[in-house]
Amino acid sequence: MRYLSTRGGVEPVGFADAVMMGLGTDGGLLVPEQIPKIPAKRLKDWSQLNFQQLAVEVLSPFVGESIPHADLVELVERSYATFLHPEVTPLAEHGGRQWLELFHGPTAAFKDVALQLLGNLFEYLIAREGGVLRILGATSGDTGSAAIYGVRGKAGIDIFILHPKGRVSPIQERQMTTVLDANVHNIAVLGTFDDAQRIVKTLFNDLPFKQQYRLGAVNSINLARILAQTIYYFYAWGRISGGNPEHRVSFSVPTGNFGDVFAGWLAKRMGLPIDRLIIATNRNDILSRFVASGVYQAGEVFQTLSPAMDIQLASNFERYLYYLLDEDPAAVRALLAELEQTGQLQVDGERRRRVAEDFDARAVSDAETLAEIRQVYATSGYILCPHTAVGARAAADNAEAVVLATAHPAKFDAAVVEAIGIEPPPPRSLQGLLERETRCAELAADAEAISGFMRETLGAVED
């Protein structure tokens, strides 16, 4: 399998190079040359596998010859051994709804599913191919800690994570800043997540800087993130359908950067019998407005009770756009130029129809988020994190839809207490965080300030 850029400016590369490249060198996002199609018979066989076996099967067509099979098996086994639940991403039924629990990893959010693997993959590729890696990432709260836990203490890797100061939950902040390993560097940026994400992209697009510092990406701009996140759609479908190809399953996906729901869309394109994919957004509703109107227009970033989704410009929207525009990089470039110049882009009627075929979408207010946490708790005793509550409320008309439970409620205890007056009991990984020592720099939301900090921290770097 080879990978191309959505903007058409990258010579096709193999899986290992795509993982190390992160953002395409032309500023685009990497996508597979062809999306592999999984026949119904194989899907049925896969429905009998455990999570780790399934992960190897799902990833294999993408990894191709890049990594020997035995090594991939070992990487997968090691990555998911850190999860507290034997099924890794179990389904739970409460109040008549199925919840796909994605929060049993080391940092109690769905990001662990991809980032435990990506951390090990980086380590493996560096050991095999030599060199070092300096990870640069932006987080609205969950990617940061999951990435830090994925690479802390690993030889040859430094990680720089930008989070928007005061806009992540106190637990999320502590999860990042209490990691004192010498290779971990937290930066609180004076701005929003969108500012942080823009800085990351600016520095990746500074190719001399990227090459000199050997930048690597942990955000969902890295295709490996998306591929790993497809696994749990296959897993949930197999458990629910028993492998029956006629049994279609819908998913409601709390959405910010469009990575998780894009992974679901990709699984569907691979042949997984998915019925509806529901894009569930909070008040930052650029994506639900796009589905309703065909217009993608960023506005102000609002702070909400589901802070990890306080995002306007969604990274992976560009990947979806590429497919919506029939894999035509010139058309992608033209629409992105329109967005850059006018602050919005628009797709035509035929494409709007296709968007509506691909997705349902709904924006959920904070009041509705609280009401959903309250209602689910009252009827079943199950406590939702506010992001999961957004997913549940967006699927109010679709009782069959599986809701992705993207984080443990204890990460967002203030919202949960506001809704039901109860502190959710924290898993072991979240205990004692508030008492620990922290380390974090504070910098302006400015690419030069960040690159300057990186240069200073890393000292003299070979060209």
Ligand SMILES: Cc1ncc(COP(=O)(O)O)c(C=O)c1O
């Ligand atoms: C808990 C939680 N739910 C949902 C999301 C949204 O996921 P995505 O950015 O892949 O759309 C995030 C952040 O990404 C998150 O941290």
Ligand SMILES: N[C@@H](CCOP(=O)(O)O)C(=O)O
């Ligand atoms: N909600 C995310 C934002 C970054 O998204 P990513 O999937 O592109 O890493 C977070 O928690 O950091």
